């Protein structure tokens with residue numbers, strides 16, 4: 001647990017430089033008639049959940065090079081997220097994966113969460129691998145399987161995940177299906193879809209009335225010919241089939257190269273079906289790079305849609321659940337998560353700068369260059385001092401990664417948990 005006095009001392013050491021940079025930006029914004037303090041307040045409210053499976057070093061099927069000191073239990077995962085939350089005050093919730101994170105003593109877990117000022121964001125089911133003692137295999141699918149008993153087992157697992165979530169005060173189930181096929185002709189597309197839809201509806205029917213089901217899509221991997229939910233259109237149709245509390249989840253990396261993700265976001269907001277967001281970066285097709293590391297302009301354009309939707313009373317979309325979903329092959333996972341949150345808040349702050357009235361007027365008048373320049377002006381503004389100021393006012397560090405390093409957190413974790421401690425996850 002990082003003491004508040006330690007954070008205050010650290011911030012004091014950076015205060016001179018921060019004061020200069022923040023003062024300049026606030027003055028720059030005020031000359032554009034933008035209320036800098038109001039923006040800080042908005043950034044202070046923005047929270048991004050941390051998944052329990054991203055706290056260890058990831059890898060590929062070729063190898064994995066853990067850095068040591070990884071969390072060995074649900075309790076240690078909560079400690080790690082609590083530490084991130086203390087540093088940036090923007091990571092106030094954790095997502096759990098069942099069966100990796102089954103709580104043995106739910107009340108003790110709830111107390112531990114409260115001690116770190118954390119909540120549970122969502123619970124995630126896992127039918128993408130077979131567990132020990134599991135009677136029927138998911139090799140040929142789970143919710144889409146041709147065999148009734150296998151489908152029933154997968155439905156029961158999802159309902160069990162909801163029951164664990166209820167014990168912890170969670171109200172969101174996220175379903176990502178690894179179901180699909182690898183060879184032409186292997187799977188009957190229409191029958192497989194209908195079986196999936198009916199399985200999801202059975203899970204939906206077993207959820208409490210105040211729960212939300214998020215349905216995620218992915219175009220390929222682990223299957224390389226077809227995925228059962230490859231795109232947002234399929235997710236959208238499934239949410240309509242299940243009911244009003246089913247929503248689409250957009251994972252940034254789950255698109256083919258050059259997909260216009262911001263347009264998908266705009267569409268789903270318009271339909272009132274954007275329920276969740278998984279942040280990561282993607283270069284060739286994997287979804288495991290640091291958020292904003294490859295395409296920061298795209299991330300900004302996505303936030304531009306989100307802010308636009310949030311400002312429009314005509315948009316009837318529920319609150320969006322934001323989470324990071326990445327693995328970290330060569331970086332310290334905790335540093336990578338801090339970087340990702342930093343990049344997300346930076347994109348959000350830039351989107352808040354967009355002059356929406358001027359943009360809307362330019363769009364209606366077909367002033368193409370003007371519209372683009374309005375977006376570029378916001379994107380090219382250096383808002384890092386604004387994000388730092390929001391973290392400071394929330395009680396966090398002006399530079400979370402700087403303090404993480406100064407405190408030598410990784411060495412302490414290795415001393416406590418061991419060099420060979422490896423977390424469950426991806």
Ligand SMILES: [Mn+2]
Pocket residue numbers: 176216251278325
């Ligand atoms: Mn995801």
